[in-house]
Amino acid sequence: MVIFWTVIFGTAAIGNTLTSRIDAARYNVPYETWHIAINEFSSPLVSLMLLPFLLMACDRWPLHADTWRRYLPYYVLGSLAWCLLHVTGMDLLRLGGYALGGDRFDPGNLGLQFVYEYLKDSRTFFFIVALCHAVEWFGRQIKGEASLLAEPDEGAPVEPVDRPERFLVRKLGRDFLVATADIEWAQAAGNYVNLRVRSRDYPLRSTLAALEARLDPAVFVRVHRSYVVRLAQVTAIEPLDAGEARLHMADGTVLPCSRRYREALRAVAGGHEPAVARA
Structure with a gap:
Protein backbone atom coordinates (compact mmCIF):
# COMPACT_ATOMS: atom_id res chain seq x y z
CA MET A 1 0.00 0.00 0.00
CA VAL A 2 2.85 2.42 0.84
CA ILE A 3 4.60 1.61 -2.45
CA PHE A 4 1.36 2.08 -4.38
CA TRP A 5 0.71 5.56 -3.01
CA THR A 6 4.37 6.54 -3.32
CA VAL A 7 4.26 5.65 -7.01
CA ILE A 8 0.97 7.55 -7.49
CA PHE A 9 2.12 10.74 -5.79
CA GLY A 10 5.67 10.48 -7.14
CA THR A 11 4.49 10.05 -10.72
CA ALA A 12 2.18 13.04 -10.36
CA ALA A 13 5.03 15.18 -8.99
CA ILE A 14 7.37 14.24 -11.83
CA GLY A 15 4.68 14.86 -14.45
CA ASN A 16 3.73 18.23 -12.96
CA THR A 17 7.39 19.27 -12.77
CA LEU A 18 7.95 18.47 -16.44
CA THR A 19 4.79 20.19 -17.67
CA SER A 20 5.45 23.27 -15.50
CA ARG A 21 9.01 23.46 -16.88
CA ILE A 22 7.66 23.29 -20.43
CA ASP A 23 5.02 25.96 -19.70
CA ALA A 24 7.65 28.25 -18.14
CA ALA A 25 9.82 27.96 -21.23
CA ARG A 26 6.88 28.38 -23.61
CA TYR A 27 5.61 31.56 -21.98
CA ASN A 28 9.06 32.92 -21.06
CA VAL A 29 8.37 32.83 -17.32
CA PRO A 30 11.62 33.36 -15.38
CA TYR A 31 11.23 30.28 -13.22
CA GLU A 32 14.20 28.14 -12.26
CA THR A 33 13.83 24.38 -12.55
CA TRP A 34 14.70 23.88 -8.91
CA HIS A 35 11.90 26.29 -7.94
CA ILE A 36 9.44 24.19 -9.92
CA ALA A 37 10.77 20.92 -8.45
CA ILE A 38 10.43 22.19 -4.87
CA ASN A 39 6.91 23.46 -5.55
CA GLU A 40 5.75 20.23 -7.20
CA PHE A 41 7.43 17.72 -4.87
CA SER A 42 6.59 19.47 -1.59
CA SER A 43 2.86 18.88 -2.06
CA PRO A 44 2.90 15.07 -2.60
CA LEU A 45 5.56 14.68 0.09
CA VAL A 46 3.28 16.23 2.70
CA SER A 47 0.34 14.19 1.37
CA LEU A 48 2.36 10.98 1.85
CA MET A 49 3.13 12.02 5.43
CA LEU A 50 -0.58 12.55 6.13
CA LEU A 51 -1.73 9.44 4.27
CA PRO A 52 -1.25 6.86 7.11
CA PHE A 53 -3.60 8.83 9.35
CA LEU A 54 -6.30 8.90 6.67
CA LEU A 55 -5.92 5.17 6.02
CA MET A 56 -6.28 4.49 9.75
CA ALA A 57 -9.40 6.67 9.82
CA CYS A 58 -10.91 4.70 6.92
CA ASP A 59 -10.27 1.49 8.83
CA ARG A 60 -11.56 2.89 12.13
CA TRP A 61 -14.68 4.61 10.73
CA PRO A 62 -15.79 2.62 7.66
CA LEU A 63 -18.54 4.09 5.51
CA HIS A 64 -21.12 1.33 5.20
CA ALA A 65 -24.85 1.45 4.55
CA ASP A 66 -25.59 1.74 8.27
CA THR A 67 -22.75 4.10 9.20
CA TRP A 68 -22.17 6.62 6.40
CA ARG A 69 -24.70 9.16 7.70
CA ARG A 70 -22.98 9.18 11.10
CA TYR A 71 -19.40 9.19 9.86
CA LEU A 72 -19.60 11.37 6.72
CA PRO A 73 -19.55 14.68 8.69
CA TYR A 74 -16.32 13.50 10.33
CA TYR A 75 -14.78 12.96 6.91
CA VAL A 76 -15.84 16.45 5.79
CA LEU A 77 -14.14 17.92 8.87
CA GLY A 78 -11.19 15.62 8.18
CA SER A 79 -10.86 17.03 4.66
CA LEU A 80 -10.57 20.54 6.12
CA ALA A 81 -7.91 19.34 8.58
CA TRP A 82 -6.11 17.53 5.75
CA CYS A 83 -6.01 20.72 3.68
CA LEU A 84 -4.85 22.88 6.60
CA LEU A 85 -2.00 20.50 7.45
CA HIS A 86 -1.16 20.02 3.79
CA VAL A 87 -0.90 23.76 3.08
CA THR A 88 1.07 24.40 6.27
CA GLY A 89 3.55 21.58 5.63
CA MET A 90 3.86 22.44 1.96
CA ASP A 91 4.64 26.11 2.67
CA LEU A 92 7.19 25.20 5.34
CA LEU A 93 9.00 22.86 2.95
CA ARG A 94 9.01 25.51 0.24
CA LEU A 95 10.28 28.18 2.64
CA GLY A 96 13.10 25.88 3.71
CA GLY A 97 13.91 24.74 0.17
CA TYR A 98 14.00 28.25 -1.24
CA ALA A 99 16.16 29.42 1.68
CA LEU A 100 18.70 26.67 0.98
CA GLY A 101 18.80 27.84 -2.62
CA GLY A 102 19.43 31.42 -1.56
CA ASP A 103 15.97 32.65 -2.52
CA ARG A 104 12.76 33.64 -0.76
CA PHE A 105 9.39 31.91 -1.07
CA ASP A 106 6.25 34.07 -0.90
CA PRO A 107 3.03 32.07 -0.33
CA GLY A 108 0.90 35.16 -1.00
CA ASN A 109 -2.53 35.59 0.56
CA LEU A 110 -2.91 32.62 2.93
CA GLY A 111 -6.71 32.74 2.93
CA LEU A 112 -6.93 32.57 -0.85
CA GLN A 113 -4.26 29.89 -0.87
CA PHE A 114 -6.30 27.73 1.51
CA VAL A 115 -9.47 28.09 -0.58
CA TYR A 116 -7.53 27.32 -3.78
CA GLU A 117 -5.80 24.30 -2.27
CA TYR A 118 -8.97 22.96 -0.62
CA LEU A 119 -10.69 22.78 -4.00
CA LYS A 120 -7.90 20.38 -5.03
CA ASP A 121 -7.21 18.71 -1.68
CA SER A 122 -10.85 17.77 -1.09
CA ARG A 123 -10.88 15.82 -4.35
CA THR A 124 -7.68 14.03 -3.41
CA PHE A 125 -8.95 13.35 0.11
CA PHE A 126 -12.25 11.82 -0.95
CA PHE A 127 -10.64 9.93 -3.83
CA ILE A 128 -8.39 8.19 -1.30
CA VAL A 129 -11.38 7.50 0.99
CA ALA A 130 -13.43 6.08 -1.91
CA LEU A 131 -10.54 3.96 -3.18
CA CYS A 132 -9.84 2.52 0.30
CA HIS A 133 -13.47 1.53 0.74
CA ALA A 134 -13.63 0.10 -2.78
CA VAL A 135 -10.56 -2.06 -2.08
CA GLU A 136 -12.07 -3.20 1.21
CA TRP A 137 -15.36 -4.08 -0.51
CA PHE A 138 -13.54 -5.94 -3.29
CA GLY A 139 -11.54 -7.83 -0.67
CA ARG A 140 -14.75 -9.04 0.93
CA GLN A 141 -15.95 -10.32 -2.41
CA ILE A 142 -12.66 -12.16 -3.00
CA LYS A 143 -12.84 -13.75 0.43
CA GLY A 144 -16.32 -14.99 -0.32
CA GLU A 145 -19.17 -15.40 2.12
CA ALA A 146 -19.51 -17.31 5.35
CA SER A 147 -22.54 -19.37 6.32
CA LEU A 148 -23.73 -21.13 9.44
CA LEU A 149 -22.76 -24.77 9.66
CA ALA A 150 -25.75 -26.26 11.43
CA GLU A 151 -24.19 -29.58 12.35
CA PRO A 152 -20.86 -31.45 12.21
CA ASP A 153 -19.77 -33.10 8.99
CA GLU A 154 -20.34 -36.59 10.42
CA GLY A 155 -22.68 -37.98 13.04
CA ALA A 156 -25.42 -36.34 15.02
CA PRO A 157 -25.12 -32.75 16.26
CA VAL A 158 -23.36 -32.54 19.61
CA GLU A 159 -25.08 -29.25 20.49
CA PRO A 160 -28.27 -27.41 19.55
CA VAL A 161 -28.26 -25.87 16.10
CA ASP A 162 -28.92 -22.49 17.75
CA ARG A 163 -25.33 -22.51 19.02
CA PRO A 164 -23.22 -23.46 15.98
CA GLU A 165 -19.65 -24.44 16.72
CA ARG A 166 -18.38 -23.42 13.31
CA PHE A 167 -18.98 -21.24 10.30
CA LEU A 168 -18.45 -22.40 6.75
CA VAL A 169 -16.35 -19.81 4.90
CA ARG A 170 -16.09 -19.83 1.14
CA LYS A 171 -12.88 -18.18 0.03
CA LEU A 172 -11.24 -18.24 -3.39
CA GLY A 173 -13.39 -21.14 -4.49
CA ARG A 174 -12.61 -23.31 -1.47
CA ASP A 175 -14.53 -24.03 1.73
CA PHE A 176 -12.97 -23.44 5.14
CA LEU A 177 -14.29 -23.95 8.64
CA VAL A 178 -13.99 -21.08 11.11
CA ALA A 179 -14.55 -22.12 14.70
CA THR A 180 -16.90 -19.94 16.73
Whole structure:
Protein backbone atom coordinates (compact mmCIF):
# COMPACT_ATOMS: atom_id res chain seq x y z
CA MET A 1 0.00 0.00 0.00
CA VAL A 2 2.85 2.42 0.84
CA ILE A 3 4.60 1.61 -2.45
CA PHE A 4 1.36 2.08 -4.38
CA TRP A 5 0.71 5.56 -3.01
CA THR A 6 4.37 6.54 -3.32
CA VAL A 7 4.26 5.65 -7.01
CA ILE A 8 0.97 7.55 -7.49
CA PHE A 9 2.12 10.74 -5.79
CA GLY A 10 5.67 10.48 -7.14
CA THR A 11 4.49 10.05 -10.72
CA ALA A 12 2.18 13.04 -10.36
CA ALA A 13 5.03 15.18 -8.99
CA ILE A 14 7.37 14.24 -11.83
CA GLY A 15 4.68 14.86 -14.45
CA ASN A 16 3.73 18.23 -12.96
CA THR A 17 7.39 19.27 -12.77
CA LEU A 18 7.95 18.47 -16.44
CA THR A 19 4.79 20.19 -17.67
CA SER A 20 5.45 23.27 -15.50
CA ARG A 21 9.01 23.46 -16.88
CA ILE A 22 7.66 23.29 -20.43
CA ASP A 23 5.02 25.96 -19.70
CA ALA A 24 7.65 28.25 -18.14
CA ALA A 25 9.82 27.96 -21.23
CA ARG A 26 6.88 28.38 -23.61
CA TYR A 27 5.61 31.56 -21.98
CA ASN A 28 9.06 32.92 -21.06
CA VAL A 29 8.37 32.83 -17.32
CA PRO A 30 11.62 33.36 -15.38
CA TYR A 31 11.23 30.28 -13.22
CA GLU A 32 14.20 28.14 -12.26
CA THR A 33 13.83 24.38 -12.55
CA TRP A 34 14.70 23.88 -8.91
CA HIS A 35 11.90 26.29 -7.94
CA ILE A 36 9.44 24.19 -9.92
CA ALA A 37 10.77 20.92 -8.45
CA ILE A 38 10.43 22.19 -4.87
CA ASN A 39 6.91 23.46 -5.55
CA GLU A 40 5.75 20.23 -7.20
CA PHE A 41 7.43 17.72 -4.87
CA SER A 42 6.59 19.47 -1.59
CA SER A 43 2.86 18.88 -2.06
CA PRO A 44 2.90 15.07 -2.60
CA LEU A 45 5.56 14.68 0.09
CA VAL A 46 3.28 16.23 2.70
CA SER A 47 0.34 14.19 1.37
CA LEU A 48 2.36 10.98 1.85
CA MET A 49 3.13 12.02 5.43
CA LEU A 50 -0.58 12.55 6.13
CA LEU A 51 -1.73 9.44 4.27
CA PRO A 52 -1.25 6.86 7.11
CA PHE A 53 -3.60 8.83 9.35
CA LEU A 54 -6.30 8.90 6.67
CA LEU A 55 -5.92 5.17 6.02
CA MET A 56 -6.28 4.49 9.75
CA ALA A 57 -9.40 6.67 9.82
CA CYS A 58 -10.91 4.70 6.92
CA ASP A 59 -10.27 1.49 8.83
CA ARG A 60 -11.56 2.89 12.13
CA TRP A 61 -14.68 4.61 10.73
CA PRO A 62 -15.79 2.62 7.66
CA LEU A 63 -18.54 4.09 5.51
CA HIS A 64 -21.12 1.33 5.20
CA ALA A 65 -24.85 1.45 4.55
CA ASP A 66 -25.59 1.74 8.27
CA THR A 67 -22.75 4.10 9.20
CA TRP A 68 -22.17 6.62 6.40
CA ARG A 69 -24.70 9.16 7.70
CA ARG A 70 -22.98 9.18 11.10
CA TYR A 71 -19.40 9.19 9.86
CA LEU A 72 -19.60 11.37 6.72
CA PRO A 73 -19.55 14.68 8.69
CA TYR A 74 -16.32 13.50 10.33
CA TYR A 75 -14.78 12.96 6.91
CA VAL A 76 -15.84 16.45 5.79
CA LEU A 77 -14.14 17.92 8.87
CA GLY A 78 -11.19 15.62 8.18
CA SER A 79 -10.86 17.03 4.66
CA LEU A 80 -10.57 20.54 6.12
CA ALA A 81 -7.91 19.34 8.58
CA TRP A 82 -6.11 17.53 5.75
CA CYS A 83 -6.01 20.72 3.68
CA LEU A 84 -4.85 22.88 6.60
CA LEU A 85 -2.00 20.50 7.45
CA HIS A 86 -1.16 20.02 3.79
CA VAL A 87 -0.90 23.76 3.08
CA THR A 88 1.07 24.40 6.27
CA GLY A 89 3.55 21.58 5.63
CA MET A 90 3.86 22.44 1.96
CA ASP A 91 4.64 26.11 2.67
CA LEU A 92 7.19 25.20 5.34
CA LEU A 93 9.00 22.86 2.95
CA ARG A 94 9.01 25.51 0.24
CA LEU A 95 10.28 28.18 2.64
CA GLY A 96 13.10 25.88 3.71
CA GLY A 97 13.91 24.74 0.17
CA TYR A 98 14.00 28.25 -1.24
CA ALA A 99 16.16 29.42 1.68
CA LEU A 100 18.70 26.67 0.98
CA GLY A 101 18.80 27.84 -2.62
CA GLY A 102 19.43 31.42 -1.56
CA ASP A 103 15.97 32.65 -2.52
CA ARG A 104 12.76 33.64 -0.76
CA PHE A 105 9.39 31.91 -1.07
CA ASP A 106 6.25 34.07 -0.90
CA PRO A 107 3.03 32.07 -0.33
CA GLY A 108 0.90 35.16 -1.00
CA ASN A 109 -2.53 35.59 0.56
CA LEU A 110 -2.91 32.62 2.93
CA GLY A 111 -6.71 32.74 2.93
CA LEU A 112 -6.93 32.57 -0.85
CA GLN A 113 -4.26 29.89 -0.87
CA PHE A 114 -6.30 27.73 1.51
CA VAL A 115 -9.47 28.09 -0.58
CA TYR A 116 -7.53 27.32 -3.78
CA GLU A 117 -5.80 24.30 -2.27
CA TYR A 118 -8.97 22.96 -0.62
CA LEU A 119 -10.69 22.78 -4.00
CA LYS A 120 -7.90 20.38 -5.03
CA ASP A 121 -7.21 18.71 -1.68
CA SER A 122 -10.85 17.77 -1.09
CA ARG A 123 -10.88 15.82 -4.35
CA THR A 124 -7.68 14.03 -3.41
CA PHE A 125 -8.95 13.35 0.11
CA PHE A 126 -12.25 11.82 -0.95
CA PHE A 127 -10.64 9.93 -3.83
CA ILE A 128 -8.39 8.19 -1.30
CA VAL A 129 -11.38 7.50 0.99
CA ALA A 130 -13.43 6.08 -1.91
CA LEU A 131 -10.54 3.96 -3.18
CA CYS A 132 -9.84 2.52 0.30
CA HIS A 133 -13.47 1.53 0.74
CA ALA A 134 -13.63 0.10 -2.78
CA VAL A 135 -10.56 -2.06 -2.08
CA GLU A 136 -12.07 -3.20 1.21
CA TRP A 137 -15.36 -4.08 -0.51
CA PHE A 138 -13.54 -5.94 -3.29
CA GLY A 139 -11.54 -7.83 -0.67
CA ARG A 140 -14.75 -9.04 0.93
CA GLN A 141 -15.95 -10.32 -2.41
CA ILE A 142 -12.66 -12.16 -3.00
CA LYS A 143 -12.84 -13.75 0.43
CA GLY A 144 -16.32 -14.99 -0.32
CA GLU A 145 -19.17 -15.40 2.12
CA ALA A 146 -19.51 -17.31 5.35
CA SER A 147 -22.54 -19.37 6.32
CA LEU A 148 -23.73 -21.13 9.44
CA LEU A 149 -22.76 -24.77 9.66
CA ALA A 150 -25.75 -26.26 11.43
CA GLU A 151 -24.19 -29.58 12.35
CA PRO A 152 -20.86 -31.45 12.21
CA ASP A 153 -19.77 -33.10 8.99
CA GLU A 154 -20.34 -36.59 10.42
CA GLY A 155 -22.68 -37.98 13.04
CA ALA A 156 -25.42 -36.34 15.02
CA PRO A 157 -25.12 -32.75 16.26
CA VAL A 158 -23.36 -32.54 19.61
CA GLU A 159 -25.08 -29.25 20.49
CA PRO A 160 -28.27 -27.41 19.55
CA VAL A 161 -28.26 -25.87 16.10
CA ASP A 162 -28.92 -22.49 17.75
CA ARG A 163 -25.33 -22.51 19.02
CA PRO A 164 -23.22 -23.46 15.98
CA GLU A 165 -19.65 -24.44 16.72
CA ARG A 166 -18.38 -23.42 13.31
CA PHE A 167 -18.98 -21.24 10.30
CA LEU A 168 -18.45 -22.40 6.75
CA VAL A 169 -16.35 -19.81 4.90
CA ARG A 170 -16.09 -19.83 1.14
CA LYS A 171 -12.88 -18.18 0.03
CA LEU A 172 -11.24 -18.24 -3.39
CA GLY A 173 -13.39 -21.14 -4.49
CA ARG A 174 -12.61 -23.31 -1.47
CA ASP A 175 -14.53 -24.03 1.73
CA PHE A 176 -12.97 -23.44 5.14
CA LEU A 177 -14.29 -23.95 8.64
CA VAL A 178 -13.99 -21.08 11.11
CA ALA A 179 -14.55 -22.12 14.70
CA THR A 180 -16.90 -19.94 16.73
CA ALA A 181 -14.33 -20.18 19.52
CA ASP A 182 -11.83 -18.32 17.30
CA ILE A 183 -14.07 -15.31 16.65
CA GLU A 184 -12.76 -12.23 18.47
CA TRP A 185 -15.56 -9.86 17.54
CA ALA A 186 -18.12 -9.20 14.82
CA GLN A 187 -18.83 -5.92 13.06
CA ALA A 188 -21.89 -4.95 11.04
CA ALA A 189 -20.99 -3.93 7.49
CA GLY A 190 -24.03 -3.21 5.36
CA ASN A 191 -25.63 -6.50 4.33
CA TYR A 192 -22.77 -8.43 5.95
CA VAL A 193 -21.26 -9.05 9.34
CA ASN A 194 -17.47 -9.23 9.38
CA LEU A 195 -16.19 -11.97 11.68
CA ARG A 196 -12.75 -11.00 13.02
CA VAL A 197 -10.43 -13.99 13.42
CA ARG A 198 -6.67 -13.50 13.97
CA SER A 199 -6.67 -10.02 12.36
CA ARG A 200 -8.66 -11.20 9.33
CA ASP A 201 -12.26 -10.48 8.40
CA TYR A 202 -14.63 -13.16 7.14
CA PRO A 203 -17.89 -11.73 5.74
CA LEU A 204 -21.12 -13.43 6.75
CA ARG A 205 -24.31 -12.47 4.94
CA SER A 206 -26.43 -11.76 7.99
CA THR A 207 -27.56 -8.97 10.26
CA LEU A 208 -25.71 -8.42 13.52
CA ALA A 209 -28.89 -9.06 15.49
CA ALA A 210 -29.42 -12.43 13.78
CA LEU A 211 -25.83 -13.44 14.46
CA GLU A 212 -26.03 -12.31 18.09
CA ALA A 213 -29.06 -14.54 18.59
CA ARG A 214 -26.98 -17.55 17.52
CA LEU A 215 -24.03 -16.83 19.82
CA ASP A 216 -23.69 -17.73 23.49
CA PRO A 217 -24.59 -14.58 25.51
CA ALA A 218 -22.23 -15.71 28.27
CA VAL A 219 -19.35 -15.53 25.79
CA PHE A 220 -20.32 -12.81 23.30
CA VAL A 221 -21.75 -9.42 24.31
CA ARG A 222 -23.32 -6.65 22.26
CA VAL A 223 -21.41 -3.41 22.93
CA HIS A 224 -22.53 -1.17 20.09
CA ARG A 225 -25.11 -1.10 17.32
CA SER A 226 -22.31 -2.30 15.01
CA TYR A 227 -20.26 -4.59 17.29
CA VAL A 228 -20.49 -7.84 19.23
CA VAL A 229 -17.33 -8.84 21.12
CA ARG A 230 -16.00 -11.94 22.82
CA LEU A 231 -15.55 -11.04 26.50
CA ALA A 232 -12.31 -12.97 26.77
CA GLN A 233 -10.76 -10.65 24.15
CA VAL A 234 -11.53 -7.44 26.07
CA THR A 235 -8.60 -6.30 28.20
CA ALA A 236 -9.87 -2.91 29.39
CA ILE A 237 -13.00 -0.76 29.41
CA GLU A 238 -12.05 2.92 29.17
CA PRO A 239 -14.88 5.29 30.25
CA LEU A 240 -15.55 8.33 28.07
CA ASP A 241 -17.78 11.37 28.34
CA ALA A 242 -21.56 11.04 27.99
CA GLY A 243 -21.52 7.48 29.34
CA GLU A 244 -19.74 5.90 26.37
CA ALA A 245 -16.54 3.86 26.52
CA ARG A 246 -13.68 2.43 24.49
CA LEU A 247 -12.87 -1.26 24.57
CA HIS A 248 -9.22 -2.26 24.35
CA MET A 249 -8.96 -5.66 22.72
CA ALA A 250 -6.23 -8.26 23.23
CA ASP A 251 -4.72 -7.58 19.78
CA GLY A 252 -4.44 -3.84 20.44
CA THR A 253 -7.55 -2.81 18.52
CA VAL A 254 -9.82 -0.22 20.12
CA LEU A 255 -13.58 -0.63 19.60
CA PRO A 256 -16.44 1.70 20.59
CA CYS A 257 -18.91 0.88 23.35
CA SER A 258 -22.09 2.96 23.37
CA ARG A 259 -23.82 4.20 26.49
CA ARG A 260 -26.78 1.91 25.79
CA TYR A 261 -24.64 -1.22 26.26
CA ARG A 262 -21.91 -0.05 28.65
CA GLU A 263 -23.53 -0.94 31.98
CA ALA A 264 -24.69 -4.33 30.70
CA LEU A 265 -21.13 -5.02 29.58
CA ARG A 266 -19.70 -4.06 32.95
CA ALA A 267 -22.25 -6.27 34.70
CA VAL A 268 -21.41 -9.27 32.55
CA ALA A 269 -17.69 -8.52 32.73
CA GLY A 270 -17.88 -8.69 36.53
CA GLY A 271 -18.01 -12.44 36.23
CA HIS A 272 -14.91 -12.48 34.05
CA GLU A 273 -12.44 -10.49 36.15
CA PRO A 274 -9.33 -12.49 35.11
CA ALA A 275 -10.05 -11.75 31.44
CA VAL A 276 -11.33 -8.18 31.68
CA ALA A 277 -9.57 -5.35 33.48
CA ARG A 278 -11.94 -2.43 33.82
CA ALA A 279 -10.58 1.08 33.62
